[in-house]
Amino acid sequence: MRRPLLLHSSASLRNGFRDSPVFSAAGSVWALLVGMAFLMLGNGLQGSLLGIRAAAENFGAAVTGFVMTGYFVGFLLGSQIAVRTIRRVGHLRVFAAVTCLASLAILIQSLFVTPLVWAVMRIITGYCMASAYIVAESWLNDRVTNAHRGGLLAVYMVTAYVGMAGGQLLLNAGAPTSHDLFILCSVLITFAAIPILLSITPQPIQENVESLSLSDLYRVSPLGLIGSFGAGILQGSVFSMGAVYARLVGLTIAETSLFMFFLVVGAALLQWPVGKLSDRIDRRKLITGLAAFGAVIPLAAGIAAERGPNFLIGSAPLIGIGPLLLYSLFVAYTNDYLRPEQMVAASSGLILAFGSGAVLGPPAAGILMDGMGPNGFLLVLAAGHACIVGFALYRMTRRDTVPVEAQLPYPGAPARTASLAPAYAEWVSEQVESDDAADPDAGSDDAPETSGQLERTAPGEASAAPDVD
Numbered sequence: 001m002r003r004p005l006l007l008h009s010s011a012s013l014r015n016g017f018r019d020s021p022v023f024s025a026a027g028s029v030w031a032l033l034v035g036m037a038f039l040m041l042g043n044g045l046q047g048s049l050l051g052i053r054a055a056a057e058n059f060g061a062a063v064t065g066f067v068m069t070g071y072f073v074g075f076l077l078g079s080q081i082a083v084r085t086i087r088r089v090g091h092l093r094v095f096a097a098v099t100c101l102a103s104l105a106i107l108i109q110s111l112f113v114t115p116l117v118w119a120v121m122r123i124i125t126g127y128c129m130a131s132a133y134i135v136a137e138s139w140l141n142d143r144v145t146n147a148h149r150g151g152l153l154a155v156y157m158v159t160a161y162v163g164m165a166g167g168q169l170l171l172n173a174g175a176p177t178s179h180d181l182f183i184l185c186s187v188l189i190t191f192a193a194i195p196i197l198l199s200i201t202p203q204p205i206q207e208n209v210e211s212l213s214l215s216d217l218y219r220v221s222p223l224g225l226i227g228s229f230g231a232g233i234l235q236g237s238v239f240s241m242g243a244v245y246a247r248l249v250g251l252t253i254a255e256t257s258l259f260m261f262f263l264v265v266g267a268a269l270l271q272w273p274v275g276k277l278s279d280r281i282d283r284r285k286l287i288t289g290l291a292a293f294g295a296v297i298p299l300a301a302g303i304a305a306e307r308g309p310n311f312l313i314g315s316a317p318l319i320g321i322g323p324l325l326l327y328s329l330f331v332a333y334t335n336d337y338l339r340p341e342q343m344v345a346a347s348s349g350l351i352l353a354f355g356s357g358a359v360l361g362p363p364a365a366g367i368l369m370d371g372m373g374p375n376g377f378l379l380v381l382a383a384g385h386a387c388i389v390g391f392a393l394y395r396m397t398r399r400d401t402v403p404v405e406a407q408l409p410y411p412g413a414p415a416r417t418a419s420l421a422p423a424y425a426e427w428v429s430e431q432v433e434s435d436d437a438a439d440p441d442a443g444s445d446d447a448p449e450t451s452g453q454l455e456r457t458a459p460g461e462a463s464a465a466p467d468v469d
Contacts, residue, residue, distance in 0.1 A: 037163040038189070050067075068122060074122065078128070078129070092196075094131055098135075099192055102189050104186075158268075167188075171256065212346050212349060217349040227329075227391070231326040234326070237323070244366075251309050251313075255313060266320050266321060267323075278332060294384075301319055302378050
């Protein structure tokens with residue numbers, strides 16, 4: 001009697017997934033999700049692998065920092081160039097080319113273990129990864145309706161975090177001093193292209209959006225732009241020098257992989273509660289509180305490291321909270337002050353600010369680690385968070401924020417994939433436009449203001465209007 005019940009239950013579960021709009025949308029882009037999972041596995045593994053190998057080769061922390069920052073230099077180039085390349089040759093060809101090139105880059109690093117070669121290869125890798133992210137995320141964003149895009153982006157974020165965290169555990173699959181892990185990175189990155197290239201999903205059409213200069217973006221939201229720059233410094237330092245720090249304080253390869261794994265997982269688990277909280281309170285207060293927490297935790301982690309590896313690994317989830325969550329808050333905060341047609345261009349500006357900060361983070365951490373030991377890494381994190389706290393408090397004295405009920409949805413952009421911000425911005429702008437269309441009287445003088453009807457300062461008028469922040 002139980003067997004039919006189990007079969008019926010299984011069938012009901014399958015029907016439930018099939019009837020769910022979000023899971024149905026995810027099924028329509030399964031190739032993208034599978035491909036990105038493998039890409040994040042490979043990218044997560046190689047970042048920590050190169051840091052550990054550089055330490056084993058005695059590059060020195062400062063040299064390692066400059067080598068690792070090449071990734072973010074390439075990421076910046078890719079975020080600015082990829083869209084034009086995609087328009088010329090198409091999504092599929094770009095994705096195939098950059099995954100092959102990234103796969104070759106990591107193999108070249110295993111053959112030529114010198115700082116100069118590694119720095120050049122990191123630039124190439126950063127360019128390839130930014131291009132791949134933009135291809136996949138713009139494709140994903142194009143394949144669903146506005147009603148289900150938010151849920152699908154959430155599925156994508158979970159996929160990205162699982163892949164990135166899983167890549168850290170793959171450090172245990174071989175010795176960093178051998179070719180094995182480098183080959184594994186190459187295999188994972190190459191495999192990422194297979195499901196996408198074999199998919200018959202139509203390619204998205206690129207459309208032009210309204211431009212927004214950095215100076216205009218700063219006038220609209222100084223905290224959003226400067227904060228994104230600071231978040232880039234923090235995240236660049238964590239992903240480039242976190243594994244180096246762990247090795248310098250005496251953690252084994254297995255312990256280092258756990259340190260980096262929990263660093264990512266802690267932030268992933270807090271994405272949803274932090275996002276919900278940010279939609280219910282003044283975002284500047286949450287940013288300030290999170291940054292203040294991030295300024296204190298590195299100091300506590302330094303004490304934990306002296307007590308043993310288990311204490312340091314236990315503090316890893318707390319270390320990653322600020323660096324991995326603040327950027328999403330700055331994106332959401334900035335979008336609260338933008339018109340829908342400005343959001344995609346503004347997101348590109350925030351990516352540029354984030355990437356510029358990420359370029360500076362690794363060498364700054366490396367120089368301090370060479371000068372004062374491993375704790376220089378923690379000092380960069382503490383100082384970076386403290387600067388964000390100071391600027392956020394200063395901005396609070398300049399002008400009130402938007403009402404809580406007028407705030408737009410929290411994006412929760414995955415770490416290391418800041419290129420998702422334009423996809424999120426496009427979704428938000430469509431939501432706002434849909435709200436306006438559904439409520440034609442919302443713009444009247446008698447109607448209450450909502451996130452779709454807030455009067456926002458246009459870039460051309462920003463110089464004449466008071467600072468918005």
